[in-house]
Amino acid sequence: MSLVVIGTVAFDAIETPFGKTDKIVGGAATYASLAASYFYDKVKIVAVVGDDFHKEDIADFKNHGIGVEGLQIKEGEKSFFWAGKYHNDMNSRDTLITELNVLADFDPIIPDSYQDCEYLMLGNLTPQVQRTTIERLKNRPKLIVMDTMNFWMDIAMDDLKQTIKLVDVLTINDSEARQLSGEYSLVKAANKILQMGPKYLIIKKGEHGALLFHEDLVFSAPALPLAEVFDPTGAGDTFAGGFIGYMAKVGTVNFNNMKNAIIFGSALASFCVEKFGTEKIRNLSSEEVSARVQQFVGLSSFVIGQ
Amino acid sequence: MSLVVIGTVAFDAIETPFGKTDKIVGGAATYASLAASYFYDKVKIVAVVGDDFHKEDIADFKNHGIGVEGLQIKEGEKSFFWAGKYHNDMNSRDTLITELNVLADFDPIIPDSYQDCEYLMLGNLTPQVQRTTIERLKNRPKLIVMDTMNFWMDIAMDDLKQTIKLVDVLTINDSEARQLSGEYSLVKAANKILQMGPKYLIIKKGEHGALLFHEDLVFSAPALPLAEVFDPTGAGDTFAGGFIGYMAKVGTVNFNNMKNAIIFGSALASFCVEKFGTEKIRNLSSEEVSARVQQFVGLSSFVIGQ
Numbered sequence: 001m002s003l004v005v006i007g008t009v010a011f012d013a014i015e016t017p018f019g020k021t022d023k024i025v026g027g028a029a030t031y032a033s034l035a036a037s038y039f040y041d042k043v044k045i046v047a048v049v050g051d052d053f054h055k056e057d058i059a060d061f062k063n064h065g066i067g068v069e070g071l072q073i074k075e076g077e078k079s080f081f082w083a084g085k086y087h088n089d090m091n092s093r094d095t096l097i098t099e100l101n102v103l104a105d106f107d108p109i110i111p112d113s114y115q116d117c118e119y120l121m122l123g124n125l126t127p128q129v130q131r132t133t134i135e136r137l138k139n140r141p142k143l144i145v146m147d148t149m150n151f152w153m154d155i156a157m158d159d160l161k162q163t164i165k166l167v168d169v170l171t172i173n174d175s176e177a178r179q180l181s182g183e184y185s186l187v188k189a190a191n192k193i194l195q196m197g198p199k200y201l202i203i204k205k206g207e208h209g210a211l212l213f214h215e216d217l218v219f220s221a222p223a224l225p226l227a228e229v230f231d232p233t234g235a236g237d238t239f240a241g242g243f244i245g246y247m248a249k250v251g252t253v254n255f256n257n258m259k260n261a262i263i264f265g266s267a268l269a270s271f272c273v274e275k276f277g278t279e280k281i282r283n284l285s286s287e288e289v290s291a292r293v294q295q296f297v298g299l300s301s302f303v304i305g306q
Numbered sequence: 307m308s309l310v311v312i313g314t315v316a317f318d319a320i321e322t323p324f325g326k327t328d329k330i331v332g333g334a335a336t337y338a339s340l341a342a343s344y345f346y347d348k349v350k351i352v353a354v355v356g357d358d359f360h361k362e363d364i365a366d367f368k369n370h371g372i373g374v375e376g377l378q379i380k381e382g383e384k385s386f387f388w389a390g391k392y393h394n395d396m397n398s399r400d401t402l403i404t405e406l407n408v409l410a411d412f413d414p415i416i417p418d419s420y421q422d423c424e425y426l427m428l429g430n431l432t433p434q435v436q437r438t439t440i441e442r443l444k445n446r447p448k449l450i451v452m453d454t455m456n457f458w459m460d461i462a463m464d465d466l467k468q469t470i471k472l473v474d475v476l477t478i479n480d481s482e483a484r485q486l487s488g489e490y491s492l493v494k495a496a497n498k499i500l501q502m503g504p505k506y507l508i509i510k511k512g513e514h515g516a517l518l519f520h521e522d523l524v525f526s527a528p529a530l531p532l533a534e535v536f537d538p539t540g541a542g543d544t545f546a547g548g549f550i551g552y553m554a555k556v557g558t559v560n561f562n563n564m565k566n567a568i569i570f571g572s573a574l575a576s577f578c579v580e581k582f583g584t585e586k587i588r589n590l591s592s593e594e595v596s597a598r599v600q601q602f603v604g605l606s607s608f609v610i611g612q
Contacts, residue, residue, distance in 0.1 A: 089490060184395060186513075187533040207492075208514035211531060220605050222526035225517060227493040259608040293610060299526050300606055302565040304599060 002042040007123020009047040010080035024277040028123030031237035036245030037064040046070035050078040069111040119248040122146040127163040145169040165197035224270040242268035267292040308348040313429020315353040316386035330583040334429030337543035342551030343370040352376035356384040425554040428452040433469040451475040471503035548574035573598040
């Protein structure tokens with residue numbers, strides 16, 4: 001049994017009000033698999049890089065127990081590269097450079113050793129490639145979680161909806177939920193999106209936390225109020241990876257476990273934004289993670305007497 | 307012992323995407339005192355109206371057990387009138403008319419029978435009038451809660467800061483917290499504002515809930531996800547009134563009681579927005595309030611095992 005993560009493994013160059021980086025390792029699959037590895041020991045990546053990718057970064061996946069047989073290395077080609085600059089409020093950013101490189105014709109090859117996939121994380125990618133991944137798994141995974149973004153709604157809405165139809169959990173942010181549904185009210189948006197296929201919808205609201213919708217149930221998860229957000233890159237992928245990693249750990253798909261999975265995902269994401277790129281989420285102790293989760297408990301608990 | 311609410315009692319004309327009203331009763335003290343009356347039976351108003359104010363609306367205060375000895379009625383003058391139109395997202399609005407009328411030279415007279423005030427709600431008004439109210443109480447109340455808005459930060463910041471220095475709890479929204487502190491991060495903003503005098507700060511985030519800050523403690527309260535917000539007018543005043551009403555009921559000022567007070571205030575506010583003006587919060591049963599509070603419990607509770 002395993003948790004397969006498909007998504008980008010890439011180089012990012014990030015500029016925030018606090019500083020800037022050279023090319024550092026990034027990508028949805030990188031953040032998500034690292035986050036998932038804190039909860040589950042059979043995480044495997046499907047992704048593609050060029051021969052410019054650093055051997056140490058591949059070694060680091062292995063150090064986290066992450067399988068890399070599905071990580072294709074294209075000789076003579078270059079890795080996907082994104083450069084962006086965050087504005088002072090850290091809530092918006094400009095994309096400075098997008099070089100697709102190896103991603104342009106990415107064919108997600110699933111190694112035989114991945115056919116034991118029980119949990120599938122479809123990180124942000126073209127909806128077509130996400131769908132192909134599902135089709136190439138001989139057995140339908142127990143839980144498919146899909147992350148996506150407004151970019152695919154702008155240019156490939158029909159394709160996106162075909163993929164959304166196949167998944168169990170969709171994670172998007174509030175403006176994406178509005179765009180996908182055509183509804184301003186998030187409750188109405190959620191109702192419409194839940195009719196598109198997914199049984200669960202997670203609406204990520206950044207510093208305002210997250211909402212989980214399922215049938216008539218709603219769960220509102222807080223975000224940890226942070227004095228400083230150093231670099232928001234990858235926070236959503238880290239959240240999704242922590243979420244599915246925790247679900248794989250507990251092994252039973254239900255609303256209560258998903259509530260906890262959102263708290264664990266949020267805890268990991270709150271670490272992610274404390275340093276540039278993946279730096280912080282590469283070296284967490286289980287004590288740090290537990291202590292952070294307890295902060296979430298304290299943050300949102302109250303007891304109403306009779 | 308009593309809970310004194312000072313603020314506007316006024317006429318509003320409201321237009322939303324769902325419809326529009328003629329002049330209906332509104333004002334911060336109206337919403338706050340009605341909300342407080344669900345939890346505490348010795349609520350008393352300090353406010354001013356003209357002789358155009360409806361006798362039935364005054365009778366309705368009395369029906370809710372709200373004392374009106376401090377409600378001045380100015381013969382030959384007109385009540386404060388505000389007209390506004392909400393945009394489609396219901397998060398922003400245009401003020402169409404503001405007629406100060408009796409409010410222009412409002413002198414907050416405190417009847418002797420109000421000198422037993424233990425809980426003081428300073429509804430949104432000029433900071434000078436709010437301060438005068440505190441000064442005219444012979445004994446400093448056990449708990450002073452102050453609501454204010456960006457308008458006073460724009461035109462009377464020094465005056466506002468003098469009043470803020472005197473209160474226990476300040477309730478403002480997120481953009482006001484940023485404006486008052488000059489900090490974008492709400493954690494940094496809260497730290498600065500807590501140094502200005504208040505021991506507790508509540509940051510209202512509308513559909514994203516509320517944050518309570520006190521020393522190093524933070525509580526994040528959810529908002530009830532609503533399919534439709536019919537009319538947001540008075541929601542913040544209702545929240546504040548429910549908050550202080552619940553505090554008066556429990557009688558002990560501490561962080562845990564304030565967490566619950568925020569939930570009860572949020573529950574009342576979630577009713578407020580379901581109909582125009584005060585319509586919904588005039589006729590709630592205690593069963594409805596309890597059921598709504600239980601919705602908040604269900605919405606945000608989770609149990610992390612070991």
